Amino acid sequence: MSLRIVVTVKYVPDATGDRHFADDLTVDRDDVDGLLSELDEYAVEQALQIAENADDAEVTVLTIGPEDAKDALRKALSMGADKAIHVEDDDLHGTDAIGTSLVLAKAIEKAGYDLVVSGMASTDGTMGVVPALVAERLGVPQVTLLSEVSVEDGTVKGRRDGDAASEQLQAQLPAVVSVTDQSGEARYPSFKGIMAAKKKPVESWDLSDLDIEAEEVGLDGAFTKVEAATERPARTAGTIVKDEGEGGKQLAEFLASQKFI
């Protein structure tokens, strides 16, 4: 039987753009160009490699996000994923991590899966908890934060590099995996891939397709609330000197004036 892989990808505001908050203190997704979260490109890459090493596999990319989130799906499809699911509903605006994990888990179950592959964190929320939450909801093993991953005979193995130790992990499928940016460069879509992606199926689901009530998600259903957001004041301009042979000494003088030495 074929190995069904679902990759969760997020559409995020470009980190190199001027990211800010909207009036309702949610992430402003209108004024800054969005893209497929770079950290989720690693998830797509590892999913494609696992699929390439399997006898028969199918890679579905899944996103929850606004209309434009389709761009993220297109990118993943052009990298080589087979099909895509877009969960889109006005009531999803403002959904937090707990809500996101609910919608992802329901969509993953509806799609059917043996393996879920996620990124290590989203580049906007940077929580890094959604994969663990999805595993908890699905009731399957979490094999997360892997810098190396492989699947063979229904078993997923990987290496998790932590602060205190590097751990070798192993679990039976079905399972939820997340991969770090140490897992291997993500491929660039080829011209052929980009052309092929245009013909690949993208399904759209809304909350009713997933039997989720509007109150369970969105700003109304959120478990957390941002009460204030303030821009960090720009750092005051410092002193900059050009090294003309004394740069190291001048720096030492500065450090001494600040009592560091």
Next chain:
Amino acid sequence: MAEVLVYVDHVDGAVRKPTLELLTLARRLGEPVAVALGNGAADTAATLAEHGAVKVLTHDASEYAEYLVVPKVDALQAAYEAVSPAAVLVPSSADGKEIAARLALRIGSGIITDAVDLEAGDEGPVATQSVFAASFTTKSRVIKGTPVITVKPNSATVEAAPAAGAVEALSVTFSDKATGTKITGRTPRESTGRPELTEAAIVVSGGRGVNGAENFSIIEALADQLGAAVGASRAAVDAGWYPHTNQVGQTGKSVSPQLYIANGISGAIQHRAGMQTSKTIVAVNKDAEAPIFELVDFGVVGDLFDVVPQLTEEIKTRKG
């Protein structure tokens, strides 16, 4: 007074500093009750008591070392049910965040990750977070259930505050999911003898400009003169010049030391994300246009191979 559950990060009984910082923060919200799991759990009690833990709940079982995350979630949930705390605080490590998130889901609560400060509020704890590569500061609250909050290292000053620290055995029944992910091997990190990156008062970092693993000795020599930790940009890590555990930035560590010295680092947004809340920032870069100079208190436009050794030498001379 309300009790606040604090999850203890320790290595064989040696409590790591971020947990002691959590105890400082927990005391602002109520009486800290610590939860220590695994090998050496009971040995943490004396240190925890010195820093304000009124009670230390302990449990040891081989499951904690043999299976990933879930056994610890089961235990923290057992502690939660035994104590009915006003809040649950967990250090923001990789394990910590996942444990906290799964607990929050189980107990029907919201979760806030990576707080850099906590205050008591009329409607429960208010968490300060640093977002969008530290360009914004937010204040947030958990509005459903018992707040579960993970806190970054260096978010508070460790303070002694002697308390009873009575050790109590926690009774834990593992769920059938606890053994889902087996840890089949573990290679502990070798200690470099230098301070922990996230805990250091001074961090000296090198980037692509260092141009080779062997040249990192220049960075290390400066760090050692200052008693500093060594950091690296992702470019330096990807090139294989320095270990990933030392990477500073969005996908590495975030640091907030008194002094950050960036050498041969351009200052990309993802690097800034991990260092721009440092108190004082200095940089050495041969490109006067490098964005890192927008952040600095003092910058030297020059070749790091000239400037850094001269700086190291000058510090040595001044120290006498």
